[in-house]
Amino acid sequence: MCAVGSNLFYLEIYAGEIKQISSVQMEHEVSCLDITPIEDGSEKAEICAVGLWTEISARLLKIPSMQVLHKEMLDGEIIPRSILMTVFEGQPYLLCALGDGSLYYFQMNTTIGRLSERKKVILGTQPTVLKTFKSLSMTNVYACSDRPTVIYSSNHKLVFSNVNLKEVNYMCPLNSQGYPDSLALANDTSLMIGTIDEIQKLHIRTIPLGESPARIAYQESTQTFAVTTMRTEIKDGSGSTPVRPSASTTALSTSSSTAKMITSRDESNMMEDEVDLHSLLIIDQHTFEVLHAHHFLPNEFTTSLISCTLGNDSTAYYIVGLTMVYPEDPEPKIGKIIVFQWSDGKLVQIAAKEIKGAAYSLVEFNGKLLASVNSYVALYNWIDHELRMECSHINNVIALYLKTKGDFVLVGDLLRSITLLAYKSMEGCLEEIARDYNPNWMSAIEILDDDTFLGSENSYNLFTCQKDSAATTDDERQHLQEESFFHLGEFINVFKKGSLVMQNIGESTINTQGNVLFGTINGTIGLVTRLPEEFFKFLLEVQNKLTKVIKSVGRIDHSFWRAFDTERKTEPSNGFIDGDLIESFLDLSTDKMEEVVKGLQIEDGGMKRDATSNDLIKIVEELTRIH
DSSP states (O other), rough: OEEETTEEEEEEEEEEEEEEEEEEOSSSSSEEEEEEOOOOTTOSSSSSEEEETTTTEEEEETTOOOOOOEEEEESSSSOOEEEEEEEETEEEEEEEEEEEEEEEEEEEEEETEEEEEEEEOOOSOOEEEEEEETTEEEEEEESSSSSSSEEEETEEEEEEEOOSSOOSSSEEEEEOOOTEEEEEEEEEOOEEOOOSSEEEEOOOOOOOOOOEEEEEEEEETTTTEEEEEEEEEEEEEEEEEESSSOTTTTOOSSOOOOOOOEEEEEEEHHTTTEEEEEEEEETTTTTEEEEEEEOOTTEEEEEEEEEEEETTTEEEEEEEEEEEOOOOOOOEEEEEEEEEEEETEEEEEEEEEESSSSSEEEEEETTTTEEEEEEEEEEEEEEEEEEEEEEEEOOOSSEEEEEEETEEEEEEESOOEEEEEEETEEEEEEEEEEOOSSSOOOEEEEEESSSSEEEEEEEEEEEEEEEEEOOHHHHHOOOEEEEEEEOOOOOOEEEEOSSSSSGGGGGOOOOOOOEEEEEESSSOOEEEEEOOOHHHHHHHHHHHHHHHHHHHGOOHHHHHTEEOOOOSSEEOHHHBHOOOOOOOGGGGHHHHHHHHHHHHHEEETTTEEEEEEHHHHHHHHHHTOOO
């Protein structure tokens, strides 16, 4: 098939000659076309897919008559740049990629040439080129763009998996003796030959450091990660020797902090047989090579790390919070906040601010730097490359965690649960708005929305607090009410908004909001998300039915295990759905599935009807796609 302007020509190749079989003139110029045979074993296409300029449409034409079988108008003003017919798990699909990185896909009825089940996803921001390839005898589609993606089918639903490359313009399969089952990938500057690993939603790569990492930050402008680490060295007569080779001792370049003077306190710390040394590593985003290691002094322990810009300064900085640790001190009494800049392969210290304690948490806050230091929260302005304190708030035992949203600051305390502060820009102060008066020992916090806050505490529980903005009295407004409770069974030490997989809104019929990832000290990564009220009630009913069908290990009652439990109180689980239990439905036998769905009702076209096991399988599979 050959397109010249708005004319389409169908040609067939014979021995020694090319024959024109038919032609047609379209209403507008052709922007892309495809004649991939989609019938099993067929070498000759019976349908041609065409994308048109001006009217922004996709059409199916019958070959060889060129009769229009179907016309599909595409939204917007961006032209289709690549169109492809393919078959996933026996179901023909038409994929049409536009010039802005969005992709429409349809199920195809090849008998009558009709498109149905129209859906749209965003793959990138640049024009996308679609190419097919085979992996483990399965057909897949490679979407070449500024965010390369592999498209495949799982349980008759399309799945979009990110590829660990920055940009790919073109791709073609390559299968030779030297490069079996490979792909050739090209961008503006290079040609790469590689193979695709087993296609999955989540790819995990382990980078050995040889020492203990504590904090990590990403800086987009320099394409680097910063990681604070700790290594152990053995004291000897001439100094100290690393226990083993590690990232900080084998970096391409190094630098070290210098002491103004060595005090008797420092010398007492150096008398130990072993010494813990902290470092800041700069790691290349793509190769994970350790570009630089900055070594802190033996008594300097890193406590926090962020990457941000400050004030009107567009430069991105790595900011490290550290404290001076001495054995005789019950708590840190002095520390520093150090501002570093990574530029042209060099790490430069721009500023250092002495503080009265440990900077347990640092966050960028409306162009300023917010720090939790021992029992107070301090706000610093960035003026003439110096940090200058604007205001502080003191009403904590130890303020360990900070999260911000707009002018609000959420503080997580070692003993006194969570506190909500508001920044008053006119007065230049931080004011306490509300507090949870329950004595929770916090391990991580997150802001879900203006009135809802998520917390985890040291007895392996999760809970949410609600701010009552509509309360009529000041006393009610100043109380954060605990709303939801859940026992996770693992110690959470970090919450982070985001997702591990691409969120394709067009593929999902479940409206989840505000995905929050969490990490535990056991190495687990989990997800908390918010559900519409009606869907929550439905899943709660499913959960209750599953607890009766699935017998737990040791026959521990599900409601007993998931109850919020501390030394002070026990509360039944409330406001949370156990996602692991819901997803275990997919592992049940057919008989057990039928037992679970018996009596369940789902909404279908505005009407309620009895659910089938297939209905629930589809719902649970959609839930698995959000993590």
